[in-house]
Amino acid sequence: MTTQTILPVNAEGLSALSKGSNEPAWLTENRLKALELAATLELPKLEKTRIERWDIQNYGSFKSVSPIASLAEAPESIRELIKDQEAGNLIIQRNSGTVYTKLSPELAAQGVIFTDLATAVKEHEDLVKAHLHTAVTADESSVAALHAALWNGGVFLYVPKNVEVSVPLQAVLLTDDEEATFAPHILVIADTNSSVTYVDNYVSGTSGKPVTHNGAVEVFAKSGAKVRFATIHQMGTNVTDISYRRAVIENDASMEWIVGEMNSGDTASDTYSILKGNGSTSDSKIIAVGSGSQKLNYTTRANHFGKSSESQMITRAVMREEAQAIINGITKIEKGATKSDGQQTEKVLMLSPKARGDANPILLIDEDDVKAGHAASVGQVNPEQIYYLMSRGISREVAESLIIYGFLAPVVSQIPLEGLRTQLQSVIEGKLGQ
Amino acid sequence: MATNFTIEGLKATIEGKEILKGINLEMKGGEIHAIMGPNGTGKSTLASALMGHPKYEVTDGSVTLNGEDVLEMGVDERARAGLFLAMQYPSEITGVTNSDFLRSAINARREEGNEISLIRFIRQMEAKMKELDMNPEFAHRYLNEGFSGGEKKRNEILQMMMIEPSIVILDEIDSGLDIDALKIVASGVNAMRSDDRGFLIITHYQRLLNYVKPDFVHVMMQGRIVKSGGPELAERLEAEGYDWVKEELGIEDETVGQEA
Numbered sequence: 193m194t195t196q197t198i199l200p201v202n203a204e205g206l207s208a209l210s211k212g213s214n215e216p217a218w219l220t221e222n223r224l225k226a227l228e229l230a231a232t233l234e235l236p237k238l239e240k241t242r243i244e245r246w247d248i249q250n251y252g253s254f255k256s257v258s259p260i261a262s263l264a265e266a267p268e269s270i271r272e273l274i275k276d277q278e279a280g281n282l283i284i285q286r287n288s289g290t291v292y293t294k295l296s297p298e299l300a301a302q303g304v305i306f307t308d309l310a311t312a313v314k315e316h317e318d319l320v321k322a323h324l325h326t327a328v329t330a331d332e333s334s335v336a337a338l339h340a341a342l343w344n345g346g347v348f349l350y351v352p353k354n355v356e357v358s359v360p361l362q363a364v365l366l367t368d369d370e371e372a373t374f375a376p377h378i379l380v381i382a383d384t385n386s387s388v389t390y391v392d393n394y395v396s397g398t399s400g401k402p403v404t405h406n407g408a409v410e411v412f413a414k415s416g417a418k419v420r421f422a423t424i425h426q427m428g429t430n431v432t433d434i435s436y437r438r439a440v441i442e443n444d445a446s447m448e449w450i451v452g453e454m455n456s457g458d459t460a461s462d463t464y465s466i467l468k469g470n471g472s473t474s475d476s477k478i479i480a481v482g483s484g485s486q487k488l489n490y491t492t493r494a495n496h497f498g499k500s501s502e503s504q505m506i507t508r509a510v511m512r513e514e515a516q517a518i519i520n521g522i523t524k525i526e527k528g529a530t531k532s533d534g535q536q537t538e539k540v541l542m543l544s545p546k547a548r549g550d551a552n553p554i555l556l557i558d559e560d561d562v563k564a565g566h567a568a569s570v571g572q573v574n575p576e577q578i579y580y581l582m583s584r585g586i587s588r589e590v591a592e593s594l595i596i597y598g599f600l601a602p603v604v605s606q607i608p609l610e611g612l613r614t615q616l617q618s619v620i621e622g623k624l625g626q
Numbered sequence: 627m628a629t630n631f632t633i634e635g636l637k638a639t640i641e642g643k644e645i646l647k648g649i650n651l652e653m654k655g656g657e658i659h660a661i662m663g664p665n666g667t668g669k670s671t672l673a674s675a676l677m678g679h680p681k682y683e684v685t686d687g688s689v690t691l692n693g694e695d696v697l698e699m700g701v702d703e704r705a706r707a708g709l710f711l712a713m714q715y716p717s718e719i720t721g722v723t724n725s726d727f728l729r730s731a732i733n734a735r736r737e738e739g740n741e742i743s744l745i746r747f748i749r750q751m752e753a754k755m756k757e758l759d760m761n762p763e764f765a766h767r768y769l770n771e772g773f774s775g776g777e778k779k780r781n782e783i784l785q786m787m788m789i790e791p792s793i794v795i796l797d798e799i800d801s802g803l804d805i806d807a808l809k810i811v812a813s814g815v816n817a818m819r820s821d822d823r824g825f826l827i828i829t830h831y832q833r834l835l836n837y838v839k840p841d842f843v844h845v846m847m848q849g850r851i852v853k854s855g856g857p858e859l860a861e862r863l864e865a866e867g868y869d870w871v872k873e874e875l876g877i878e879d880e881t882v883g884q885e886a
Contacts, residue, residue, distance in 0.1 A: 575680060580717035583677050584731035584785060585705035594730060598721025598768070 197230055197334040200251035200373070206341060209254055218321060219313055226330040226340035236333035238460055239552055240518045241489040246458055248335075248432050250402040254344060255372040257289040266292070269397050270364050273615075281306055283363040285345035287372035295361075302355050309346030309377050319350060323381055327410040327438040327466070335434055339406045343377040351386040351417075360389040360422075360609060367405060367431060368397025378409040382417035382445075389420040391612055394455075396427040403430055409437040413445035415469065422612055424452035425459070426619050429484065433459040443469030443498065450607055453480035453490060453509075454619045464493040467501035467532075477603050478507040479616065481623040482515030482547070491520040492536070496529040496562075505536040508603050510596055511547035512624065519549065523564055524556040533563040540570040541599045543592070596624060629655030629692060629708070629792045629822050636687035638675040645671040645883045647849035648687065655792065655822040660835055660860060663846035664868050666881035669828045670714060672846070673797040677711040678704055691793060706735055710791030712782035714798040719769040724781065725751060727769050728788055735789075754787045757817065759810050775802035783814040794818070795826045800834040812837030832864030845871055847880040 201209075203224055210220040235243050260266060263274055266284060274282060281299065283306065284292040290308035299306070305316060313320050330340035347363045367374040382388055396403065405427065413419045425433055433455050439447045449463050465474035476492050494503030509517050523534035540549030553566035573595055581591035600620065607613045631653040638646040645668045653659055663669050675682045676689060678701040689696040691707055699707060719727070728751060733741045751765055758780050770778050779799055786794055796815070800808055815825065815838050827840065835843075835857070843859040844851045845868070852875055853859070863871075872880060 574717070577717045577719050579679055579701060580713070580719070581727070581730075582701040583705055583711055583713075584727075584789065585702055585734040586730050587702050587734065588700075590730055590734065591702075594722050594727065595719060598719055601721035 198249055199227065199231060203227055215313060216317055223341045226337045229330055230334050230337035230341055233334040233337050236335055238489045239520050240550060243460060246432055247402050248404050250404040252371045252373050254288045257286050257291050259291050267368065269368060270366055270395055273364050273393050281361040283308060283347050285365045285376050287367055287369045287374055288344045290345045299357060303352040304355060304357060305348060305350040306361055307348055309348045309379055312348035319381060323379060323412055327440050328408045328436045335406060339375055339408050342373055343375045344373060346377040349380045349390055351382045351388045353383045353385060355386045357388040360391045363392040365392060365394045367403050368399060370399050370401035370403045374403060375406045380411040380419060382413050382419045384414045385416040387418035391422040394425040394427055396431050400430050405431055405433045407435045411439035413439060413441045413447050415443045415445060417445045420448040422450040424454060424616060424619060426454040427457060429456040431457045433457060435461040438464045440466045440468055441472040441474060444471040445469060446473040449476040451478045452616050452619060453478060454623050456484060458487045460489040462491045465503060467494060467496045467498050467503060470498040470500055472498045472501045474503040476505040477606065479600055479603055480509035481620055482511045482517050483513050483623055484515060486515040488517040493522040494534055496525040496532040496534060499529055500531040501529060503534045506603055507538045508600050509540045509549060510599060511540060511549050512543040514546040516548040520552045522554045525559050525562050525564060527558040529559050530561040536566045538568045542572050629824055631793045631824055632690045634688045636689060637685045638671060638682045639685055640682050643883045645849055646675060649851060653824040653826060655824055658825040658838060658840045659842045660827045660829065660840040661844045661846055662829060662860060662863055664830060664880055667846045668849040668882050669846050670797055673711055673795050673828055676795060677701060708792035710786055710789060711795045712786060712797060712799050716770050716778050716782055718771045720771055722769045723766050724769050725765040728785060731789055751788065754784055758784055758814055776807045779803055779811060783811050787814060787818060792822060793824050797828045800829055800831060808834060809837060832860050835860045847877055849882040
């Protein structure tokens with residue numbers, strides 16, 4: 193069955209928009225080509241999820257935003273996230289554009305670039321052009337194509353060779369105007385032997401009108417680079433979130449994903465490590481809480497090309513009320529990727545009889561000389577455990593929350609940034625209604 | 627207030643099968659009662675039914691603690707009223723540290739806003755763990771996860787010492803313990819003896835009773851207490867086994883609810 197994609201913008205409008213923003217000609221051309229593709233391509237195929245029934249046409253249109261001079265002017269909805277960040281490295285996107293960008297002079301002096309992608313296409317054209325849409329390509333699906341056509345604001349992070357950035361760089365991406373397109377693109381390039389930690393939060397305002405977030409992340413970890421990428425999505429019930437995250441990992445480089453799936457609306461996400469180089473490693477931690485009548489599809493992938501490459505993927509999801517989650521883990525080891533090791537675990541804890549979780553671990557191995565393993569479990573809270581805790585005087589509510597936090601704790605406690613860990617804890621508490 | 631724990635005519639079933647067939651027992655603060663008996667006679671069922679395990683259904687009888695109806699209470703309410711069961715097979719709970727768990731248990735007995743201070747809690751816990759010769763690392767381990775049988779039992783006693791209940795039921799606390807661990811557990815129990823605390827020790831061996839002297843010994847068979855006496859009864863059971871009791875009472879099969 194072919195589902196006709198309704199384009200939120202026509203070629204003329206898109207071209208005018210791109211030119212109006214003084215984008216380079218190649219980018220305008222890219223966008224127009226992507227728009228053409230969007231009209232012909234199918235929706236992405238999601239395991240056991242009928243995305244064609246989702247409300248994913250709410251793109252709105254591009255609306256320009258006014259920058260803010262200081263964090264005191266930042267919208268109330270993100271104040272907590274940017275507390276004490278006056279001097280910090282921070283980018284804020286609000287709806288279709290970036291409103292705040294700050295990079296410390298020390299990092300700038302070392303050659304670190306941290307700016308919105310819309311600016312980077314002009315100021316760092318060669319770097320952007322060589323990488324943009326090369327990991328998540330426009331021809332994958334109508335969603336990817338629409339993203340390539342429409343992306344706005346965004347983040348560009350470049351860390352030069354041998355530069356080790358010790359403080360995390362932060363971005364906050366906010367949608368609080370349902371009429372404005374919200375499609376940030378995050379592009380991270382960590383050059384040879386560099387290291388960096390990037391953390392972002394996706395949040396929404398109080399509007400109840402439907403919004404589609406169509407986002408993409410591309411990370412390039414060059415030889416020997418270390419990238420830690422943490423993202424917490426905590427958007428409201430009105431936002432449908434489709435996020436593609438992908439990393440290309442070169443020789444001896446390492447990638448670490450920490451993903452907090454804390455949205456209240458339907459979400460499809462795909463977190464994908466391409467272990468291209470020999471000795472490359474990837475570690476993905478996905479922590480998810482579903483509630484209400486959310487439909488969720490989380491996919492984590494590792495694709496091994498390099499010899500002696502290692503991947504580890506862990507997903508822990510708690511589903512309450514009527515939330516339904518499909519959780520896919522796909523480890524693929526290509527022929528020639530000898531001595532590789534790919535491991536994955538998916539665990540789902542369901543808190544109500546109407547909540548559903550489905551864990552699908554998949555191993556695709558085309559090489560003999562490898563190690564690979566998977567484990568998956570889906571279950572309810574164990575009544576014996578509840579009884580044991582209650583027999584010590586702990587109420588049922590507290591007993592349940594201890595068990596839920598306990599279920600997530602082995603992953604949450606591995607998060608190496610204390611601030612992020614605390615923040616995630618509090619988002620989890622909010623999602624669990626405690 | 628003098629502790630008084632009374633069980634009258636208690637009957638309980640599991641999956642429709644009657645296991646307890648009318649238990650009568652009265653305990654006062656300061657007393658230690660031992661319930662002995664071969665396997666399969668309903669001893670552990672009694673412990674679980676008293677605590678309110680969801681698998682057991684009480685079909686008749688009453689249980690009161692200081693005049694309050696225990697059977698009307700939820701499991702957590704029973705615990706807060708003063709009941710404590712050291713379990714034969716404590717649950718393992720990943721992700722919940724022993725210390726977080728114990729602190730929640732203590733705070734469950736306190737008013738909101740009057741929670742135990744972290745530092746005081748840690749000091750208390752460390753002191754009690756030392757008494758039980760437990761590795762301090764166990765405070766930060768996940769609850770019972772990867773604990774050996776003996777470590778789990780000690781951890782049950784640690785909880786008892788921290789929670790300070792008024793009625794303590796020890797369900798086969800001695801099984802799987804070597805003699806040194808048994809002595810430590812016994813000294814933990816002895817340290818907790820007081821005029822306002824009663825103990826109900828369920829065991830099928832006499833050996834724990836060498837270290838914790840009971841005031842009353844009851845023999846359970848076929849889901850009933852069939853014989854009661856003083857500490858000398860335990861000694862005779864140890865020396866001669868249970869056959870003489872069966873003979874005296876004309877019991878052929880002492881078990882209850884077991885499939886033939």
